[in-house]
Amino acid sequence: MKCYIGIDLGSTTTKAVLMDDKADILGRGITNSRSNYETAAAVAKQEARLGARLTLFRRGLTELTELEGIDVLMADLERSIRCEQFTEQLQDLHDTCASHISDGADDIKEALDEVFVLLAEESPALFTREAKRKSDFFRDIAGSRVMKLGEQVAKKRGVSFDTLLNLYDKSIIDVENRPPEGGLSEKFRAGLHRLLEGSPEFEIDEELAQIALSKALDVELEETYVVGTGYGRVTLPFPKEHIRSEILCHGLGAHLMYPHTRTVLDIGGQDTKAIQVDAEGIVENFQMNDRCAAGCGRYLGYIADEMNMGLHELGPMAMKSTKNVRINSTCTVFAGAELRDRLALGEKREDILAGLHRAIILRAMSIISRSGGISEGEFTFTGGVANNGAAVKELKKLVNENYGEVTINIDPTSIYTGALGAAEFARRAVIH
């Protein structure tokens, strides 16, 4: 079938959306952009294709039978496949780490092996329904576990923790750039089998399901047209006509998700943009932060590092704040200094964090105002920072204070907005 793909190469994450010619989204994929852009684009695309297979399978299955709990089944299946991929990448990481061990350092090798045995043992638990994952990315999940288990093992065996960590640091980038490949069909089939066997709650004939799956897997996902956008778009291996500015893509993407959107705010890793669109999703005006990266998503990254916390933990902590602390500088680098200053003054962490979140949103409010404000229609918030509850809360408050009651849309998939717009541009390039 004809597929249209949009790829948004962000400074932090790379997103892909795959849609069919009716503009239905088949799959989404995301990966971090830290390393090679080309690989990032390929990985995101591959992820989106995986998502597309799942969607097709689901479509096929619903045609065949009305299955209760199909959502759960699909989610389980996805987790099962991800677990398999994770195991495969772990193996790769293990091998790569081992290859960096200097000859004769047997104690290190043994320690390393033990770490990975432990990791392999616990990894299924990371992919259960109940598990709350810190991140979607291999680096983040594996990294934090290696750190934790490495420390235990190193202590137990009396080897250097630093050495173990250095092995990891040396290997992770390579491994990340070598995503698990091929055998997707096999993984799907095996995964489905495991699932239906292990969970009798799904009342479905496995044979029937496998037929539906085969059908879904056999569909050829033709890459009819690909459009790239985002921070790294100039480095995309595409000709010029396959590239759209991220502003246009975000505008269109937000319009597709919420047709009544007139104002879009996107806060990503290194930029903040406010976009005004008309009833057709056509951009009428936009503003971005200037060269300074202050007050963007990475700012929160620095704070998280400084506090030894995960990104997703910042929001919840800030929400506990009871007192206003005013932070005037949103310079990313001095954030740490400011934080220490305030802590030294006796301010509470959650209050400072709330102040920092407010500072980011205040900056965003300025950019919105610069782009023309929020005058009519709905307001849509996109980008990675939309995942942060405290930022969202502050934003809602300030928007309502400044522009009255406004419908504010925030979608869990909002990080894909740019890619969605790009995919639609790809579709229009062919269909129109």
Added chain:
Amino acid sequence: MSPADINEDVIKESSMLKQKEMISANYEKLTSAPETGQKVASTYVPGNLNELIMCFDMLNNLPEINAIQNGMRKQSGAMIQDAEKMGHSEDVCTYVKADIGNMAKGAIAPNGKPMPVPDLLMLSYTGCFTFLKWFELLRDQYGCRTAMLHVPYEGDGVITANMRDYVVKQLKEEVIPTFEEVSGVKFDIDRLRENLKNSAKAEEDFVWVLESAKNKPSPIDAYFGGVYYVGPIFTAFRGTTDAIDYYKILRGEIEQRIASGQGPITPEGEMKEEKYRLVVEGPPNWTSFREFWKMFYDEGAVVVSSTYTKVGGVYDYDGFRHDPDNPLESLADYCLGCYTNRNLPMRVDMIEKAMEEYQADGFLINSIKSCNSFSAGQLMMMREVENRTGKPAAFIETDLVDPRYFSPANVKNRLESYFQMIDQKRAGGSPSRAA
């Protein structure tokens, strides 16, 4: 403003050659002043009193133009840094710092010879506060005579009798006597009348040139090309017969282009298709002038009207011409009417009118970090123009002569997004929300 030498490989039209000759002859005269004994006055482009200066057989040296020249030769960056090392703030106008840095290097003119120390600093304080400080700084350094002409700001959008009287009185009682003293030449009002008559003639053709952009396609680019066209009228040639000749030649060339339906000439030859017609506010960037221009013509964007071609005097909007019958009053009105001496509501009106008359697709502001006179308030102007015309507007930020503030990737990204936005808007054809 008249960097003719930069584009010699490209522009071979006779008007360009003529301008080039005029400029190099002028630099020759300036640099040989110590030998010829001719006196030199330094003054600014906006509100420059060239016709008056000529009455005293003095030469006119414009430090802004020298800064531009050094910007285009990519030498301004080092000069600015030198000035900053000398204690000048990084926050202030880079023309000033380029000038001061240049002086520290011995002030070499484009012809390779040193510039003379001016005999008089003619501080025409018109439309820009920085002027005042700039010449105080030069005075501090050179220790030379300074004549101050305070031109009040058109805060209410009108020239009042009080303002005009004040300027005329300063001319009569302060400026002219100082000139007489410095030059040793007695003031002759008939000579001034003669010069003003010449000015008015050239001004007629100049306005015709600017307005030729109303054609479709426009035969000129009124920004990137415009900075060449304003050269003689804004600088040391207004009031000369050379200027009259230049504009005659230029007019002839443009008439031909119109007749054959040609677009503007760019450094890479004829512009192919006119895809976007823009009105631009703000001075250009000089350090990457060509690169900047290319971002426009590569996309088929033509500037049909720009406010920068009004800094040295507004001739088209309300039809001002130098008037030999009221010489001093006319000089006063000229100074009072320069673009940056007009209040913001007037600037918005002028742009709105240009958007309509020149049938522009969009409005672009190139905001200059250095220049508060232009830049403070531009964001509001943008909104007003957008609201009034319903046409999309865009905002980019660069600097005049400080290469550190020209970020090509950034500017290009914004321009591309902007052009795509105009396209998309045309294709979508949805009525603009801005009423």
Added chain:
Amino acid sequence: MTITAGIDVGTGAVKTVVFDVQDGGAGEIKWLSRQTEKIRQRDPHRLAREAFDNALEEAGVTQEDVAYIATTGEAESLDFTTGHFYSMTTHARGGIYLEPRAGAILDVGALHGRAIIIDERGKVLNYRMTSQCASGSGQFLENIARYLGITQEEIGGLSKVADAPEKVSSICAVLSETDVINMVSRQVSTPNILKGIHLSMAGRLVKLLRAIKMKEGTVLMTGGLALDTGLLAALNEEMIGQKVSVEALSHKDSIYAGAIGAAIWGAFRHEKLAKIGALPLAS
């Protein structure tokens, strides 16, 4: 005998020294003890007290023996001190103590860089500080090191074996970080990346020196980054590159420069006050 103590509370560490200073610094100066304590998200003022107590013990004196307790850095509000001097004042004096030939001090710490011209008595003649933007700070280098998976002590050695360093261009640390990440993905080697950063930092520091018209002679590096031999090497390369005939040195005790300066100025002030009979009570 005049015992004085210097306490330097920084953003990264608290440094404490105890000295025996004769004639307000004009006579013999004896170093009795030293302490450094990395802050690591602890309360710096509490650490300062602890470090001070440890330094007293090491020096074999009690607080009553100390004539003047001088602080520097982020310590104006410490409650057990006699007086406070500002970092540039103390680094200048400490610098000249460590390296009498120094005509200027380059103090590079976690968040700042300062170039200070001094005379032979350690008087601050002129200075420049890096502006708000922080891509040339120790903190940034620390972050990158973490990302590259190496320790701070390894940075210098690695940087020195670089063969094709690549400079980072951005003024902003965040954007520089992206530069570095791009380099990693282009397989630029770790030494070349580190050296590139060192060179960029060095370039900026040399600019500071030029801004205060340091054209020849010796400059001593102080502050935490004085220990980074890679930066020192890059600095000397940049001096040659920018045609400045200045030699940059470091000293094994450079990190104590602020504390040393504080202690010596404390003694000086003590003398002066004693002379005019205005001795404050050391609380």
Added chain:
Amino acid sequence: MKNTSEIIEYCQELYEDIDFTATRKWKDADPARKVVGYMPVYVPRELMHAGGILSLGILGGGDSMEVIHGDAYYQSYICRIPRSTIELAVTKRLDFVDGMLFPSICDVIRNLSGMWKLLMPDVYVRYFDTPQNFISGIGGDYYVNELRELKEGLEGIIGREITDDQIRNSIAVYNENRRLVNAVYDFRTAEPWKAPSWEVYLLMRAGMVLPVEEHSQLMSDYLAAAVSEDKPMRDNCRIILQGSFCEQPPLNLIKSIELSGCYIVDDDYMLVTRWLLEDVPTDGDPLVNLSEAFIKHSGETAAKYVPDAADKGKFLINAVKDKAAEGVIFAAPSFCDPALLDRPMMAGALSRTDIPYISFKYAENSGQMQPIREQAGTFADTIKLWSEAS
């Protein structure tokens, strides 16, 4: 009688109130009352007073205001005060103001006057262009006419004529106010530990929002109280602060300078209170008198042209001598054209007279005082450790 801390507490309340409640209250007391805002560098407040108008000195939003819309009007490389002033307007905090005067300080303020016209077409807005020619027959005549035009504008607001006698009376009131301002400054110069700069600052700020008579009373109360209060003298050096005449530093910055070892013995905050150096005569044509006072007896500041090169910097150098200052701190707002362009010339003049100085920049909402403390502290250290006297 009130003590200084009570007075200062009251002033601080006024200072922190970005809704101008005190001025609103004054206005609400009588429907005929009018308020005209101005930026307190120099405008002839006497004229407003003569028309029964309260002149409200507006100094941006300070560090307590969150600027959201202001950035939509100004690029990042323009100083902060116009954006926070616009923010005050956009957030309707100035909706009770019947007119606005923008003094001729710089291009930013000049353009702000036009923005105000676009933003509030119904309010009386005047760009008050004072002469840069200081000859009575030229600049003076021009200025008399400007004053006349302003008077007519104000008459439009109040709907009646302003008489010469009313102006003469107001001139006397402001002469008195200025005498008290100078008395406070002189007191601080003599005993800076008794009148800390941040207190003096707040006291002067109060004059921006209160009727002039109340402000004068406040100052004489403060003086009376401060003289008798005993505060310890610190081991500080004496400096003059220069360059802060428009956008003002946050209060914490003023405190930080003093904390780091510098007594501020003179400054150029709210110049309008001290712009005229002598009393304005109360007989004769009042407009001519105001004009002559401006032309002949006003201080030197970056916003004014100095016709004679030899006079440049003299005013500051004389102040250093008169106030026995040991150095000058140039503290200018970031991106402030007048202050920053003037600085090299002033610094040059100081160097030639061997007066030490340092310089730094701030913004009205600067939050990090550490670099400021460090520079001011080092300066104080240097003076304390190396000067011959101490």
